[in-house]
Amino acid sequence: MLNNVGRPTRPDAANHDDLLMEETFTGNKALNLETPLIFEQGVKGRIGVDMAEPRAIKNRLGGLEKSEDIGLPDLSEPQVLRHYVRLSRQNYSIDAGFYPLGSCTMKHNPRINEKSARMKGLGDIHPLQPVSTVQGALELIDDLAHWLKTITGMPAVAMSPAAGAHGELCGVMAIKAAHDAKGENRSIILVPESAHGTNPATAALCGYKVQSVPARKDGRMDIEAFEAALSPEVAGVMLTNPNTCGLFENEIKKIAELIHRVGGYFYCDGANLNAILGRTRPGDLGVDAMHINLHKTFSTPHGGGGPGSGPVVLSEALAPFAPVPYVVKSDEGYSLQENVTGSAGKSFGRMKTFHGQMGMFIRAMAYMLSHGSDGLRQIAEDAVLNANYVRVGLNDLLHSPFDGICMHEALFDDSTLKNTGVTTLDIAKAMIDEGYHPMTMYFPLVVHGAMLIEPTESETKETLDLFIGSMRHLIEKAQKGNDPDFFTQAPKYSPRRRLDETAAARKPVLRWSKENAA
């Protein structure tokens, strides 16, 4: 059965037709179980939550009583449970296998973090309880702030940003507010061409023009081009370090000095902090603001795309402009500065409904306590060790666009695949059949057919050896060039084969509806 945009209406073969070439009647394959959309299940009158009967009262809804059907399906608890269990089994995850997704730091997510986030007095407290009843929560936030400041060597931290990009917005807003306070109206933010897309998007949201700075042959920012671009119009620079090519910007102190010389500020994208924990501190490198992805470096789970958490450490120069609310510690205990008044008079405002991603703070705190100063340093060392181990394991077959030691991720281009008919995408899809989550592909944009591999510190040498072996097998097979179909037809064993993204974008179907279901 096809819907009104010509696509099958069910994943199973219960409605047999020519499009579904299933080998089984149900469409299932043993442990590989399909589940229809939740809206295609259920029978009116079932319920998955028992509750008391509503009181008979004279309602106070002011004539707005709902009369129409919403269209939600009614299901029992076991039905719902089975639906989501089946869905979960169609996902790859870090718990199940190696996930070397560059720039994303897919490390082990300890379960003590999860347990802590659900503890009495932590997971169940309300953001607007009297401050006297949440002293433990404020203490935790303050302790986490202390760890973050110590790790980065920075004097202040804004805790409320909800994610990395939100943290960038916080940092660049602080920069804008600092210039405004000096009566300066600067218009340009410099961004290296290899930057994450969020950097230019953030700068634009703060009213800045984005000027791109090219990279040098060794993958670092071209410092001469950078110097040439500097002027009193430049408000700041946004630089990722270690950068998106997995390299440390070795002239970072000079970059900081140059931007400060023209009165600009240095925003550092801290997405790759994992590589330098305990080995160097951004505060010693001249950074004015840097966001920290708790969901990368400090292991709060990625959860299929969020929620994240992106506290921003700030220099003395930018600290007065930090957003509200924030925790204030005094002899009487902890309090909250919630409004842009008094000591927060210069604050650029508020970024989130409440204080920040407390659930993520709790997890990150448990993670940091578990590691301690010695464990944190070991993280950076093992993450960098593992990445370099993968690099030397593959660099006779794949070309590294930049020579030498890498930091926490190894970058390759597709030059050794030229004329094989196999692309970076095809290699990635073949990795799926081998039981891996593919590396990051086609990022950074400055490297042709980029493959960015970040193993993280959690993985064993055996896992890395097997991975290197599998990659070598695939690349050698591709280079032989006699079986391109093997690659272009991959993946073959995943719950779905390659999906038609063109069809999805040309005729977007973004929800289920009765009409659409035909």
Add this chain to the structure above:
Amino acid sequence: MSIKYTKDHEWVTVEDDIATVGVSVYAQEQLGDVVFVEVPEVGRTLDKGDELAVVESVKAASEVYAPIGGEVLEVNNDLEDNPSQVNEDAQGSGWFAKVKISDASELDDLMDEAAYKEYTEGLA
């Protein structure tokens, strides 16, 4: 008058003082499957080089610049439902907009068919 091209791969044909504008066959090959075209508003006046449209494929969005200045008289609304026309017939039914030319001399520095062919071959 025959077809002319810009270095950014727009094409333009002229009839009386009205120019029809689109992207070249070469450009659509580079873009891959086009999924959406954002056409300009009718009545807008563009200078040569202004953003005229945005053409999107699955993984990329590219600006299309006005090869000539003037007022937008008509746009190809069919592209909304059938963006694939840009791939199938880039220099025919895949046109984007018709513009009333304000200064015909702006056409002078555009490439003719042969020059554009040479130009694109040089890009490969």
Add this chain to the structure above:
Amino acid sequence: MRYMPHTAEERAEMLKKIGVSSVDELFVDIPEEARLNDLLDLPTHAPEMVVEKKMQAYGLKNLSPAEVPSFLGAGAYRHHVPTVVDHLVQRSEFLTAYTPYQPEISQGTLQALFEFQTQVAMITGMDVANASMYDGATACAEAVLMSCRATRRKKAILSGNLHPHYREVTETTVQYTEFKVNSKSPVVEGPEDFSEELDQEIACVVVQNPDFFGRLQDLAELAEKCHEVGALLVVVVTEVVSLGAIKSPGEMGADIVVGEGQSIGVPLSYGGPYVGLFATKQKYVRQMPGRLCGETVDQEGKRGYVLTLSTREQHIRREKATSNICTNAGLCSLAFSIHMSLLGETGFKKLAMLNHGEAVAASEKIDAIEGVRVVNETFFNEFTVELPVKAEQAVERLAERNILGGIPVSRLLPEHAEFDNLLLVTVTETNTEEEVDQLVDALKEIANA
């Protein structure tokens, strides 16, 4: 250390293979003067047992609303979350997956997002919804930015009865853009009038329903007035359970509906992470911020799901993106979706009427206290109470009795001294009759002290 597997021998072997003699050689690009040779001034690693105790100690210093009578709302609501929800979101395959960039091995996350988008569109009465935003306030700010883009206008009007934090986040977000917001003053009693400000230059009017004081209003007339001048109506919903009892914003003519989804499936967790909802009409789809999941087919013609329309997003459009956002509230949107699936049409409506009934009963008891008045004529599960004393002091005195009795309006609107005696009280299905009586008794004492 339990999370890192390498032994000293393995590390040595790996360094040899890399061709360096020590791990320090891997960090030579760090400027010498910035290299750390000693450990950071922090405690060293700790066993799980020690960490667990330390974490529990933080929690024990807080008063948990689960343990005492609690009537807190103002944008975050305590509801019963079925056990199944937390069990499912802790499944490894949901918890430890990344953004579904490889759709062949992410159909679980993707189908769940598609279902989430559908549920949000349904309850808001809109055509489409995105895969979620950080929280309600950031969704509100994004709605203003989107309205300006869609109408090519530069001014927005914010209702005075919009949650003050939503107003602040919106003002903060747009402050450096070319767009301007005009925030009106709060109106506790009587209707709010937009006729003076509403003209052809306005991109949108943002109103909250139920509003910050808990009041309900029919927005159909306002929607009409907005549309007459070509402006959009943005409706904010901070208590999403209300949508099971009242007409959806879509039915009343909203163009964009944003809200906080925390009430369904997501723990209070001291303010986050929560789940921002964002829904609109089909014609604005390409103006929408955030991730979108769409339906398609795979090579074999099987139905499947992918992230789509990503050309709007930052990783492609960079400085021209509709927003700088690159995550959604993933796991929280999943929790929302599972809870909503458990409720279904029948349960969602029942839960809403259960909340309303308990709130009405409690409001009558509170209104009967001498010197105390319930200000609202209409409300869902939260209402404003006028006390004969400052609400902030009353709340402190209630806390001394281990009652979390409400939220003083002055905490969110400190600049309005005229609201100092107003208290926001929320009653949900989690409150027992005994708890309400405890609150009423305590308020009696405080009011008549």
